[in-house]
Amino acid sequence: MAQIREIKQRMVAVGTIQRITKTMQMIATAKFTAAVQRTKATQPYTEKIRELVAAVCSDPSELDHPLVGGDRAASGRELMLVIGSDRGFCGAFNSNVLRKSLRFQREKVKSGTKVTIETSGKKASNFFKFANVPVAEAHAIGDKPDFDEVAAIADRFMDLFVAGEVDAVHVAYMRFESNSRQIPEIQQLLPLEAPTGDDAGAESSMYEFTPDEASLLNDLLPRAVRTSLFQSFNDAVVSEQIMRMIAMKAATDNAAGLGRTLKRDYNRARQAKITTELTEIVSGAAALA
Template sequence: MAKSREIKKRMKAVANIRRITKTMQMIATSKFARAQQASLATKPYTEALLSLVGELASMEGASHPLLSGVDRAKGKPELTLILTSERGLCGPYNGSILRATMRHLRSTPAASSGAVEVVGRKGLIVLKFNKVDVARHHTVFGDKPQYEDVERLAQEYIDRYIAGEFSSVRVIYMRYISAGKQSPEVLQLLPFKPSSKPEGAATNVQFEFSPDEGELLGAIIPAAVKSVLFQAFNDAIVSEHVARMVAMKAATDNAGKMGKALSRKFNRARQAQITTELTEIISGAAALA
């Protein structure tokens, strides 16, 4: 009897866990849909801006310190920004990003000697455990990064880069490809790498600029840097929600399987108990006959 009661308690605990993970899966699915919509809404603007920068940068005589680099920054260390999550229960999401981070820091001397900044509590914990000196922990972005906050951060990086504080800025995050595929990426934010000119684009075409191309690049390139960083934040959030949705679905399915296994075990234990009781009754009746 005691064994049956113990199994029944475990069945109840597993059922409660399954209800929790199912609820978390539904919440993650809802958040994923909203985050994906926000990410897709900004992508056409970012792609158009990158295409424009690529065309302008490919013209003869076009130059800008955010493209070619700053002379006084040469030989300086790199600044690395890592985008992780505030919460766990999202499968291999943080682990994949942090493994890519550690590989990058070990293989790039400029990165290992430079400042490391992190978004997300989970990344901060793991980096400190691995004895990585975290120069700054950003806490303002949360689940819904606002463009104004990302813009301020990007402008700060631009100003510090032009001042010659570091030779480059790289962002390590989870790039969203599709609901079934996400990949950790090391993105070079500064110096900015414009898109190559699309195939079939006109060549040797003379444009007349007003204002001149230098002033135009000076306005468009910072906007492109900010847009690319914002897109990275959006991709990171979408990827996190996908990972959590998949992890909670797996946990729900596993809890369901465990519940069924415990139910079979309970039935066998109950049958054995009934058989034992019947045997004892029959034996007692036979002894009295």
């Protein structure tokens, strides 16, 4: 009787967990759909900005802009923004990005470069705290990135870079390629790199700049940095939601499988109990006959 009661309690617990994970899967699916729509809405603008930057920067030898870097005194300091999530239950989303960023930071330190860490997401902040790596600033962007808020962060990064306080700015995030492929990546946000090689001037003949390229650079390059950072946040949100959706579906399926196993165990235990009781009744009747 105790075994049957225990199995029944486990069945109830597994059923509760299955309902919770199913609900979380549905929420993640809805958030993923919304995040993909937001990302697709900004993609044409992002791609056009990159195309224009490639065109304007077609001749690196004549390019002179503080966001590109060029010849400047090295400070021995760099900055990295690590984008994680506020919540868990999203598979390897956080662990892949955070481990990669920690390795990057330690390699830089070994080479004599100090890397200042900034984070977005509680999981990222807690990870670096546990690793005894100071976090200079923790941002709270959430799962609906606001362009103005992200642009303010990008503007501060540009100010630090132009002032010579950091030699480079990197962003560690989960890049979304497809529903089945998300890649942890560390992208160099600053300095902007001019295209090189045979494709460097491929686009320049398609444009005529008025009044000149330099004037356009002062407006275009900061926009490119802001847009690139915003795209990184959007990619991270999409990747987080699809990985949570996959993780919760796997948990729901596992709970369903465990529930079926417990149901079989329950039926067998109940059948054994009934058989034992019938045997005792028959034995008792035979003894009285």
